[in-house]
Amino acid sequence: MIEFEHITKRYGDTAVVRDVSMAVAPHTVTVVVGTSGSGKTTLIRMVNRLVEPTSGIIRIDGEDNRSVPEFELRRRIGYAIQGHGLFPHRTVAENIATVPTLLGWDRSRIRAKVEELLTLFQLDPDFFGARYPHELSGGQQQRVGVARALAAEPNLLLMDEPFGALDPIIRAKAQEDLIAIQKHFGTTIILVTHDMEEAFRLANKIAVMDKGEVVQYATPEEMLVRPATPFVEELIGASERPFRLLAIERAGAAVEPGAAEGPPIAEDLSQREALSELLWSGREALPVAASDGSIVGRLSLDSLIRRAARPR
Numbered sequence: 012m013i014e015f016e017h018i019t020k021r022y023g024d025t026a027v028v029r030d031v032s033m034a035v036a037p038h039t040v041t042v043v044v045g046t047s048g049s050g051k052t053t054l055i056r057m058v059n060r061l062v063e064p065t066s067g068i069i070r071i072d073g074e075d076n077r078s079v080p081e082f083e084l085r086r087r088i089g090y091a092i093q094g095h096g097l098f099p100h101r102t103v104a105e106n107i108a109t110v111p112t113l114l115g116w117d118r119s120r121i122r123a124k125v126e127e128l129l130t131l132f133q134l135d136p137d138f139f140g141a142r143y144p145h146e147l148s149g150g151q152q153q154r155v156g157v158a159r160a161l162a163a164e165p166n167l168l169l170m171d172e173p174f175g176a177l178d179p180i181i182r183a184k185a186q187e188d189l190i191a192i193q194k195h196f197g198t199t200i201i202l203v204t205h206d207m208e209e210a211f212r213l214a215n216k217i218a219v220m221d222k223g224e225v226v227q228y229a230t231p232e233e234m235l236v237r238p239a240t241p242f243v244e245e246l247i248g249a250s251e252r253p254f255r256l257l258a259i260e261r262a263g264a265a266v267e268p269g270a271a272e273g274p275p276i277a278e279d280l281s282q283r284e285a286l287s288e289l290l291w292s293g294r295e296a297l298p299v300a301a302s303d304g305s306i307v308g309r310l311s312l313d314s315l316i317r318r319a320a321r322p323r
């Protein structure tokens with residue numbers, strides 16, 4: 012559990028983060044969104060004390076983060092940033108091994124961890140382990156950056172625009188990887204982005220920042236149905252609301268009994284993706300397939316239209 016208690020950060024006379032109080036539940040993904048300069052980066056950098064608050068307390072599992080030496084805090088908390096920040100003169104394996112080496116893990120444990128993470132991120136350890144960052148594509152470097160942040164098995168991972176530099180296709184893949192990894196390790200993640208699509212895709216809870224304040228901290232559903240301020244409403248994008256609602260739910264959650272014609276859609280895709288496929292293929296319903304390929308039922312355009320309507 013990460014608890015922000017009345018956190019304020021001033022530079023001179025300007026409060027760039029103002030009296031933020033919120034609690035982040037363990038094993039969840041919290042996404043911090045807001046306009047440029049609203050204080051998102053400053054807020055998360057106070058968790059691992061790259062920035063010191065002017066006032067207020069941040070507790071990690073009940074412990075004031077100032078009671079832990081800074082170097083120890085930063086080893087405990089994973090941190091991944093845009094542009095990944097890999098060491099250019101270290102191999103991929105050495106980059107990932109940075110914190111475990113500092114922690115004095117033995118070599119076989121480090122090697123096993125590097126292999127596990129590279130495999131998890133679909134990078135062949137035999138091929139990529141000995142490469143240098145400049146020999147990798149941007150998307151591969153970014154995955155190594157996240158792998159490095161996860162190497163010491165942190166309970167908490169801070170991510171600042173980690174996918175900002177990626178093209179949309181690689182970005183979607185990176186987001187999928189992140190969801191898989193979060194499930195695998197149960198890591199608590201706080202992620203900063205200004206991409207609302209990304210926020211709705213990843214978040215259990217979203218914190219919206221405006222001029223240093225958290226103006227709403229809620230689940231994606233709550234935020235869609237009851238935006239706290241006109242700013243939140245504008246940020247969500249009024250014309251996007253029904254699609255964002257569908258994007259939160261999996262296709263599998265809308266399955267009805269019965270058959271349908273044509274190629275199936277996977278049950279773990281979002282209902283928004285199902286709607287897109289229905290519209291594009293001009294069908295009234297789609298078969299829905301489980302991960303083993305078996306057909307579990309059908310998903311109809313009618314039911315998605317009902318599900319996209321404002322919840323009451």
Ligand SMILES: Nc1ncnc2c1ncn2[C@@H]1O[C@H](COP(=O)(O)OP(=O)(O)OP(=O)(O)O)[C@@H](O)[C@H]1O
Pocket residue numbers: 022027045046047048049050051052053054205
């Ligand atoms: N070291 C500093 N000294 C003075 N002002 C700072 C410092 N760091 C940040 N700021 C100011 O604090 C405000 C918030 O910055 P921050 O980087 O947290 O915003 P952000 O929401 O992450 O923005 P972006 O989306 O553009 O990255 C900005 O106005 C910035 O200029």
